[in-house]
Amino acid sequence: NFPEPPTLLEEFPDRAQLLELNEVILKACESDLHKRYRSAEEMYGDLVLLQGGKSVKRLRVVERRLAVLTRVGVLTAFFAVIASGIFYETNRQRRIATRNLVRLHVANGTRLVNEGDLFGSLLWYTEALRLDAGDPRREEPHRIRIASVLRQCPKLLNVFSHGDRLYNSEFSTDGGRLVTASDDYTARVWDVATGQQLLLLQHDGEVQDARFSRDGLRIITSGRDKTARIWDSRTGVLLQVLKHRDTVWNSCFSPEGGLVATACQDQTVQLWVTATGKPLGKPLQHQGNSPRVTFSADARLLGSATGNGSACIWEVASGRKLGEYPHTTDQTGLAFSPDSQRFLTCEGSNLRIWDAATFKEVSFSPIKYPSIMDFSFSPDGRAILTASDEFTAQTWDAATGRRLFSPGVQHAGPITGAQISPDGRSFVTAGNDAVARVWSTVTGQAVSPPFKAILMIKQAYYNADGRRLLMKSCDQAARVWDLATGDLSGPSRTPVENEQRLISPSGRLLLCGGQSNTVWIVDTETGQNLAALPHKNGVVYASFSRDGRTVLTASEWDTDELFLWEAPSGRRLNTVTMTATYRVLYAAFSQDNSRLLTCG
Template identity: 30%
Template sequence: MLWDARRGVVLHALRGHNGSADAVSLSADGTRAASSGADGRVMVWEVGRGVLLRTLRGHRGSVLGVALSATGHRVVSGGSDHAVRLWDAESGRVLRAYPTNPNASIRSVALSGDNTRVFAANYAGTVYAWELKTGRQIATWTDPDGWNAALATDWRGERAVTVSGTSPARVWSLGKKAPIATLHADGGEFQGVAMSADGNQVVTVGEDTVARRWDARPQVDGMALPGHREDIWSIAVVPGRSMVYTASSDHTVRCWDLSRGLSSGPVLSHPDMVRSVAVSHDGQRVLTGSDDRKARVWSAAGNVLRELVGHDGEVARAIWSADESTIATASADGTAILWDAGNGAPRHRLKGHGASLLAVAFSADGRQVLTGSQDQTARLWDVATGALLQTFIGHENFVRDVR
């Protein structure tokens, strides 16, 4: 999916892979995207129109990692066939193949922001670095824990960071064999990682309900965002600011200032666990959904502006349409309700699912809404009339998310 990062709406659904899509990458100028998957193909897309520009074929087996150059004209890929390739996205030609261990699948690849260096990490714990133009290998590092799940690099390709499940994250630097920093989480698994352009900060995400920001300089401890006492269900980013909201089973929603790593502003409270949080485009309103069967619209100052009452079960999800004129809530009572965001009045109750609803999403133009349910179906509705347009049947388990 291609999303508008400011409005939080889907711009295009990129369809074409036969099987799972295992990796995606966006060019720095935002004009192109690349995806790779279990079908052994790499696909290059135009972001503006969401159309396929080129399909790159040559890998044998799943392509687990892909990275785009700043302008999207070069693509790096790596996969289960142990190969790392540099492609010309215009012609589809392979420009270079980089040698790796023939007995270990490539799990992740990265391209430095200045397009001078290529990185790859495999399941055997080896991290490679090459000069892009010449193919000369300039570094090889070995993770002592034996495998790598994800990889990121700084802008100039002088540092890289790897994560490997329950093992520590490690920061590597050209010219040094051992990691310059080892980042230990308190629990859970590392599942993803990003590095700042200057290589001095790292963000990791994992299973322990916490996103962590680390100082990537040698042996400086990371910073967690403590405060919630129970599971975190939802997170929402404040557009244009280094702030996020988190919703938790401890009945609260908290706002965090990421620049300082501190809780900021009032704590928003429901009588029961809060499963959903969303933020308006201007950052001045917050929308929450709770097991108390209500959704609430709050001011950023912590005042309740609207209380949406009408469900007979827990509110699993609450969202705004792109123009913020309509609110949709999805509930364990098996229905979704469309609300007038201005006065809080219900417009339509969407009935038809045979079990609890778990997900809801508006179309980009706000004219349709999609719901997902424990009845293993997704259903598409007309926002203006509340009429059911289509039912999607085929899943063999709960439909937990829709876009």
């Protein structure tokens, strides 16, 4: 047995060292091998430490803490490495997912561009740009795509509103002004370019109709205050008040402006002398409420029509009724051809074409079309346009009554109004689906993106040069759109040429107009010009083939010359001159890209 240490250790000044020495001896004599010193050197080290006046116990505490900290550090480092790996992999997967999503957005945008929905494509392209924000190299191709689409997009010039319901709106002949009629008891004249109100024309009741004279110098308004009023369109001075016994629904000037015709709720139509405001002859009795009136282009005939009964033809000079015909479309009145040789009436699903000299139907009349809502001649008289309550519109050859394309163009609701452009090459439709759209008269292909309003669009009109559209909707607003678009446009560019496939199907290549009649093939990823396609004359059409390997361009001179180019190298493919005897409006490659169809 080991001797007991002194019992009164407090009396020893080095009692702490004695206790630690005792612990060293106990550890050296420990029966458990795992608790005993592993070697004499280890015991010697502790004795030397004690001899030097240091504490072995304190050292062991420090060593244990250091061991714990070491283990904690190792574990922390281990988990940090694992976390870093997970973070890196997560970020890598996120980047891959983002790039895949960007590609999907670009593909969707490109698909909509090729389908003609330019406005819709911008939503996808701008979202792709947002996902790549902060990376200038990746942002650039998105900005190129967006800029290219914006160059082609029609632009909203102005929105016009009274703050109340609009009954009618119309361009002046020069297209620079707009007149609107509202239930706020006023008609107003606006500057189309600036949106500024120029004139306020006051009635004592709701204003149902407002129209310019052909020379643009006068305006006639019709209202529930039982008057039609003639105004100076430049100063707003009231020139004449035409009094009636009931609401005046509709009025119009004769082509030369010397007469006006008004249609009253009391089932009468009245002719008036514009300069004096005096009636010309007796009221013309027309069975049915709210007739619509229109003059023939030669001012020889006046047509009146109601939606619940009949259409009448009157001789302007004598006031004599020359004919009466069934008419059941309340959306539009009788329509004369531009040469005044024919006129149209509608009875249910039958559009009837009449000879204005004999007042008999032409040989191919009637044209069968379901639930006709609106109809009109083209400005050159060579085509007829019909719009249906069954969501479709169709153009017809006015000489034969045959369809110009099939099937008819489609909306998602009844088509409430339609009009052919002044050059006859396109037409606009407006519908209950709150959408208006421009289409090719010949092919029926969409040549504009859909124009969308908040509520149904009642009517859409071209201005005199066909470069602007006026749309009147049920959201108390009239909107004017500028259709002039694109870097590939020449001086006589028209909306129908928006049908070009300017972005390749893959979305990697873009056609951009340059200086000196050059078209550039551009890499949308880098923004770099890959190849120049030179032309001697202005380029009026350009598009990619279905596989994106061929570019078609059309250069205008006396006839359109066609060029085929390899993409993206820009190598000329056709060595034989290809010409079209018409201006190319649209081109389509066959499925295998071996054949080409053009039309104009």
